[in-house]
Amino acid sequence: MxxxxxxxxxxxxxxxxxxxxxxxxxxxxxxxxxxxxxxxxxxxxxxxxxxxxxxxxxxxxxxxxxxxxxxxxxEAVLREREKFARELHDGVAQSLFLLSVQADRLQRGVAEGAADIGAELTGLRRTIRETDEYVRQAIAGLRGDPDAAGEEPWTDTIRSMFGEFERNTRCMLDWRWELPDRLLGPREKIELFSSLREGLMNVRKHAKDAANVRVRAAADRSGGWTLTVADDGTEFPQEDGGSERFGLDMIRRRAAEFGWLVSFGREGSWTVLSISKPGGGGKDAAVSGVDRR
Missing domain, CATH: 1.20.58 (Methane Monooxygenase Hydroxylase; Chain G, domain 1)
Structure with missing residues (x-):
């Protein structure tokens, strides 16, 4: 009863x-x-x-x-576990993957007597510092510290992530960010940033022979927006696999919390991940973006 x-x-x-x-x-x-x-x-x-x-x-x-x-x-415990799993997957697991890639490069460089070992060591140290900082912020966030979030502007955070991607891959990154800050709340920014990072990480892990990556984020006239991450890799990641499916499931769960739409598939010679938020009206959304090609 x-x-x-x-x-x-x-x-x-x-x-x-x-x-x-x-x-x-x-x-x-x-x-x-x-x-x-x-x-x-x-x-x-x-x-x-x-x-x-x-x-x-x-x-x-x-x-x-x-x-x-x-x-x-x-239910609250399950939500906290899910949040903790996201923190581990988004920061620690991805950073460990990057460290393993950099360590492999360093090992090959030592074996081949390469002259740019110093640059590889610098990148390795930078990744370790970033991982340490991320873990500290994640712990502070899980403890409920209101000052856990950084003060870095939203577009600077995105730009920094793109720069890291370019430094640690051989892909040419073509990105255009025309998504106004005002269309996203604080939590939406965090979750969209995590989803974008996951999309780029999937390219690094699973896109075979990818040479070009294209990122687009733009508002539409109805007040909504769309983010796409596309790569020209020759191999299409199968969703019944392991880590790539887990990453896509994390993106879908984030999107479901905010009513976003997610699609993932092959479009011609490109593999495309799309995240969009439907607009709520016919009001024209002003756009002021940054472009990098």
Whole structure:
């Protein structure tokens, strides 16, 4: 029985009890029971019904509410686990993958006697520092520290990520960012940034022989926006695989929280990941973007 139904029963039973008693007394007991005796019996009957029916209903209501609270606590724990999994996947797992790639390059450079080992070491140290900073921010965020988020402007954060991608891959990155800050709330910016980073990481991990990557983010006239990440790799990542499916599932779960639409597939010679938010009206969205080719 639902708590709402129990509350209605608790409210109605005393009223129905006293109403039924008055009806029986006036219809059947009036010749045998005086008015004073009937008035004294009314609260006694209501008290008896309360002990017999209302008290068990209160206990049932408490048990039901406790079950609901336990369910809510369990759901909150699951949400925190999901958040923690995202933090690990978005930052630590991806950074470890990047470190392994850089370590492989360094090992090959040592074996081949390459002259640019110093540059590889510099990149390795930078990635380690970035990973350490990310872990610190993630821990602060999980603890609820309101100052965990950095003060870096949104477009600078995007630009920094693109620069890191270009430094650590042999792909030519062609990007154009025309998505105004005002169309995204604080949480949307965080989740869209994580989704974009995941899309680029999927290119690095799974796009075979990719030489060109294209990123587009733009608003539309209805107040919505679309972000696409495309690569010209020859191999199409299968969604029944392991880590790539996990990454795409993370993107889809993020999108579902905000009502975004996600598509992933092959378009001609390009593999395209698209994330979009439908617009809410016909208002023309002003665009001021940055371009890098």
């Amino acid at each position: 639902r708590p709402r139904h129990i509350k209605w029963l608790i409210l109605l039973i005393p009223t129905l009890t006293i109403g039924l008693w008055e009806y029986i007394r006036h219809e059947f007991l009036l010749p045998y029971l005086s008015m004073d005796a009937g008035n004294w019996l009314a609260p006694v009957i209501v008290f008896g019904v309360t002990l017999a029916v209302i008290v068990p209903l209160f206990s049932l209501l408490e048990e039901t509410e406790e079950e609901l609270n336990a369910s809510m606590r369990s």
